[in-house]
Amino acid sequence: MAANEADIKIWGLGVGPGDPELITLKALRILQAADVIAYPAPDGADSLVRAIAATHMPVGAEEMIISTPMVTERHPAQNAYDEAAGQIDEHARAGKTIAILCEGDPFFYGSFMYLYSRLSENWRVGVVPGVSSLNAGAAELGVPLAERNDVVSVIPATLDEADLAERLAAADAAVIIKVGRHLDKVRRVLEAEGLAAGARYIERATMDGQRIASLDDMSDQKAPYFSLIIVRKAADI
Amino acid sequence: MAANEADIKIWGLGVGPGDPELITLKALRILQAADVIAYPAPDGADSLVRAIAATHMPVGAEEMIISTPMVTERHPAQNAYDEAAGQIDEHARAGKTIAILCEGDPFFYGSFMYLYSRLSENWRVGVVPGVSSLNAGAAELGVPLAERNDVVSVIPATLDEADLAERLAAADAAVIIKVGRHLDKVRRVLEAEGLAAGARYIERATMDGQRIASLDDMSDQKAPYFSLIIVRKAADI
Numbered sequence: 427m428a429a430n431e432a433d434i435k436i437w438g439l440g441v442g443p444g445d446p447e448l449i450t451l452k453a454l455r456i457l458q459a460a461d462v463i464a465y466p467a468p469d470g471a472d473s474l475v476r477a478i479a480a481t482h483m484p485v486g487a488e489e490m491i492i493s494t495p496m497v498t499e500r501h502p503a504q505n506a507y508d509e510a511a512g513q514i515d516e517h518a519r520a521g522k523t524i525a526i527l528c529e530g531d532p533f534f535y536g537s538f539m540y541l542y543s544r545l546s547e548n549w550r551v552g553v554v555p556g557v558s559s560l561n562a563g564a565a566e567l568g569v570p571l572a573e574r575n576d577v578v579s580v581i582p583a584t585l586d587e588a589d590l591a592e593r594l595a596a597a598d599a600a601v602i603i604k605v606g607r608h609l610d611k612v613r614r615v616l617e618a619e620g621l622a623a624g625a626r627y628i629e630r631a632t633m634d635g636q637r638i639a640s641l642d643d644m645s646d647q648k649a650p651y652f653s654l655i656i657v658r659k660a661a662d663i
Numbered sequence: 664m665a666a667n668e669a670d671i672k673i674w675g676l677g678v679g680p681g682d683p684e685l686i687t688l689k690a691l692r693i694l695q696a697a698d699v700i701a702y703p704a705p706d707g708a709d710s711l712v713r714a715i716a717a718t719h720m721p722v723g724a725e726e727m728i729i730s731t732p733m734v735t736e737r738h739p740a741q742n743a744y745d746e747a748a749g750q751i752d753e754h755a756r757a758g759k760t761i762a763i764l765c766e767g768d769p770f771f772y773g774s775f776m777y778l779y780s781r782l783s784e785n786w787r788v789g790v791v792p793g794v795s796s797l798n799a800g801a802a803e804l805g806v807p808l809a810e811r812n813d814v815v816s817v818i819p820a821t822l823d824e825a826d827l828a829e830r831l832a833a834a835d836a837a838v839i840i841k842v843g844r845h846l847d848k849v850r851r852v853l854e855a856e857g858l859a860a861g862a863r864y865i866e867r868a869t870m871d872g873q874r875i876a877s878l879d880d881m882s883d884q885k886a887p888y889f890s891l892i893i894v895r896k897a898a899d900i
Contacts, residue, residue: 440798447689450679450794454688531798531808539807546805553805555798555869557687561677561768565790568783570776571768572817577830579816580809593814596833632792 440556444633460525629653677793681870697762866890
């Protein structure tokens with residue numbers, strides 16, 4: 427879709443799940459031509475997405491940190507996004523092109539959408555899709571996510587036990603994301619539903635420190651935020 | 664994960680949803696170093712994935728067509744996959760590296776898994792994840808797929824009406840895929856469930872001939888196979 431790109435000043439770029447080689451040609455091209463490169467970083471910590479893109483960062487580009495305070499999941503940092511959107515808007519009005527880096531895919535559980543909703547009121551914002559951690563996790567595990575007429579659900583581990591069980595029941599295969607400190611709860615649900623045997627665990631898929639483990643091996647262990655469990659109900663391939 | 668790639672002779676490569684620029688650096692590198700490039704093509708028709716990768720095909724590589732006869736969705740062409748797996752096995756035993764091209768992501772509703780299950784019995788098969796049509800569709804529509812604790816379901820339009828309604832009820836957002844000749848049925852279900860207003864339609868996302876339309880505009884029209892509908896229950900961003 428390069429034909430009408432010229433008037434786009436603001437881009438959300440999916441940089442992929444972790445391996446720097448899993449960025450697309452399109453995201454790389456736009457990243458390297460950008461005047462300003464913006465990315466989120468939690469207050470006082472390093473930016474994961476900046477690290478994923480590190481080897482691709484153009485020399486001389488201006489960098490803009492979107493500082494996101496640690497807040498509860500239900501109340502995203504509205505002020506931080508208002509402020510960042512204001513800064514990006516200013517850059518765009520100054521004629522600069524801004525690339526906003528997003529882990530995985532921009533529209534899949536990322537914080538980019540909070541910027542997108544603000545910026546797209548006044549600007550045409552380009553979005554370059556990326557390889558999501560789901561697809562990366564399945565590839566590294568060697569487990570197909572979906573076949574034929576499967577219903578596949580992506581289920582955050584943050585849901586309560588009854589809700590998790592119900593959502594799992596309504597799917598043929600599932601990816602449980604954001605496992606983190608919810609691992610014990612998720613394992614209890616999978617065991618109660620008879621789904622533990624068909625479940626595969628991976629953390630930090632394609633990133634440094636990737637680890638694949640069985641759910642049994644993970645007893646007494648805390649999972650990192652970037653972990654997921656793929657659940658297939660029947661190995662009928 | 665380049666460290667231990669050297670012993671992999673057989674690769675499944677996600678080439679992305681259609682735009683040739685949405686291939687990853689990793690898939691491109693492996694594609695261009697392959698001795699044999701294999702891809703599915705329906706009997707007597709052109710290969711869509713070959714077309715997506717056309718500008719990236721290395722000069723001089725041997726091409727292998729995996730001819731997939733038109734069959735019902737419940738009975739994949741087992742003989743065709745047996746035969747193709749046999750040919751790929753032969754190439755690998757001859758010391759060649761084989762790249763199998765996959766539309767979107769290899770493990771997401773593709774036919775690659777039928778080869779993977781056969782070939783991984785004797786070989787370590789590498790899988791390079793790709794940008795799926797879901798992420799591409801959301802990006803082109805400008806519609807976030809998932810936020811915070813949303814459960815997102817991918818639902819084939821091939822299900823019957825009651826099943827479609829039930830699966831939609833169990834999700835916070837959904838992507839209905841394989842719309843094709845099921846468009847009228849899907850529209851009926853979305854209207855009955857009060858979800859039509861929050862539904863967005865796109866066909867051939869990022870491919871030549873991409874089209875975005877409202878569900879109303881699509882009345883009396885047949886949708887192509889590569890079409891999807893993104894359904895969000897609440898625009899609460």
